[in-house]
Every structure is written in C-alpha cells, then in structure tokens.
Amino acid sequence: MSIHPIMQKLAAKLERTDLPEFAPGDTVRVQVKIKEGDKERLQAFEGMCIARKNGPQGSFTVRKMSFGQGVERIFPFNSKVVDKVEKVRSYEVRRAKLFYLRGLRGKAARLREVGRTA
Numbered sequence: 001m002s003i004h005p006i007m008q009k010l011a012a013k014l015e016r017t018d019l020p021e022f023a024p025g026d027t028v029r030v031q032v033k034i035k036e037g038d039k040e041r042l043q044a045f046e047g048m049c050i051a052r053k054n055g056p057q058g059s060f061t062v063r064k065m066s067f068g069q070g071v072e073r074i075f076p077f078n079s080k081v082v083d084k085v086e087k088v089r090s091y092e093v094r095r096a097k098l099f100y101l102r103g104l105r106g107k108a109a110r111l112r113e114v115g116r117t118a
Contacts, residue, residue, distance in 0.1 A: 007056075019077065019085050022060075024049050025093030025111060030062060030075060031084040042083055045073060048091075048111075050098040063101065070102060090114045 022028055029046040047064025050072070059076045075082050091111035101109055 010056075020087045022049055022052075022085070022087045023093075024052055024096055024098050025091040026087055027089040027091070028060075028062060029086045029088050030073075030082060031086075032075075033081050033083050046088065047071075048098070048101070050101060052096075 026049050027046065028049050029044050031042045032045055034041050034043045045062060045064065047062045049060055050063045051061040053059050057076070057078075059074050061072055061074050063070060063072045065071070090113070092114045093111060
C-alpha cells in the first residue's frame with residue numbers, strides 16, 4: 001500500500017526540520033508553550049525519550065520522574081505546542097521502545113551513557 005503523491009508532498013511540506021536527531025534512550029528537554037490567560041510562556045519538560053513513532057503524523061514519548069511519581073507526555077512532531085527540543089544526553093540502548101523503564105526504580109532504571117566506561 002503506497003501513499004498518494006499529493007499526500008507525500010503535503011507531508012514533506014508539514015514536516016519539521018528544526019528538531020535534532022534523537023532516539024529512544026536519549027535525554028531530551030522539550031520547551032512547551034503554556035498559555036495562561038492572555039500570556040504565553042515556555043516551560044521545560046526534561047526526561048528520557050522512551051518511544052518514537054516516525055512518519056508524517058509521528059510523535060515521541062518523554063518520561064520523567066516528578067516527586068517520585070513517573071510522568072509521561074506524548075508530543076506530536078508537528079505540534080504548535082512544542083517550541084524547541086534539545087538533546088541533553090545520549091544513552092546506549094538495545095530496544096526501540098523502553099517501556100520496561102516504567103517498572104524500574106532508582107539505580108535499576110539507569111542506562112549506560114554513550115562514551116563512558118564503568
């Protein structure tokens with residue numbers, strides 16, 4: 001099943017090019033636009049990318065620990081709410097989806113950083 005050529009052109013036109021290359025296992029900082037009344041500000045959501053879906057309607061899932069509670073947010077690539085994504089740290093992982101981190105706590109949830117030996 002192939003995508004219609006017009007849909008391919010539209011998807012290429014809508015695709016964001018300002019996002020850095022990151023993969024599951026990388027720690028990312030997502031600058032999210034928050035609207036409060038008539039004011040708008042940026043709020044950082046920093047955590048580990050645990051999943052990524054590619055394609056014209058792609059998205060990525062970021063998980064962080066907040067006061068001992070796991071918080072996950074799914075960000076569409078083409079969302080107007082996402083202002084900027086920064087890659088903070090890179091880890092070496094062997095899976096495309098890191099859902100197993102949901103069940104781990106403390107040191108067990110750590111991953112091995114790329115470029116470090118220990």
